[in-house]
Amino acid sequence: MTCEMCGVQGVTKVTLIEGSQLNVCKTCAKYGTAKPIERERRETVRIEYELVPNFIEEIKSAREKSGFSQSQFAQQLGEKESTYQKWELGTLYPSIPVARKIERRLGLKLVQPLSQEDIVLTSTNSEEPTLADMVKIKTRK
Ligand SMILES: [Zn+2]
Structure with missing residues (x-):
């Protein structure tokens, strides 16, 4: 890109x-x-998660499909209308745990593991992943 x-x-x-x-x-x-990143310990490699690149489009289209206004939709998610508006504007992102909650409620895919390059870069500051771990990462999808 x-x-x-x-x-x-x-x-x-x-x-x-x-x-x-x-x-x-x-x-x-x-x-x-x-965007907010959550670290999760999985096997011996640290896997990080991030919001999907089209997060805004995902929640917007889910809302439009449901026919709810921003305020009604925010209520559905148990969030403040002002907070929800910021998500659609892209001036604020929900934390990963909140995004996961929305995923479950709406049946959307909003959280993804960081790209493989990033995983390799970010895992070097702790234990070096072994070759076997790298293979696991590469075949995960
Ligand atoms: Zn640049």
Whole structure:
């Protein structure tokens, strides 16, 4: 993908920068707030989760299909209307546990493991994953 800030080609990540959701490279991502990430211990490798890139579209279309207003939909999810509005605007993201709750309620896919490259990068600060672990990660899907 192409970084929407500097135009570099490579791995990009949806990042919240000054209120807008942009697909940017790792360097530019430092200027913004990355989506919340939850660490989970699984086997010997640390797997991290993030919201799906089309999170906003997912919740919006689920709401539109259900015919609820933002305020009614927020109520359904047990959230404040103002909070819910920010999710649709992309100025705020729900935490991973909240996103999982929404997933269950709405039958949507909102949380995904971080890309393999990220998993490899982030797991190096603790135990090095073994070759066998890497194979497990690669065949997980
Ligand atoms: Zn960039």
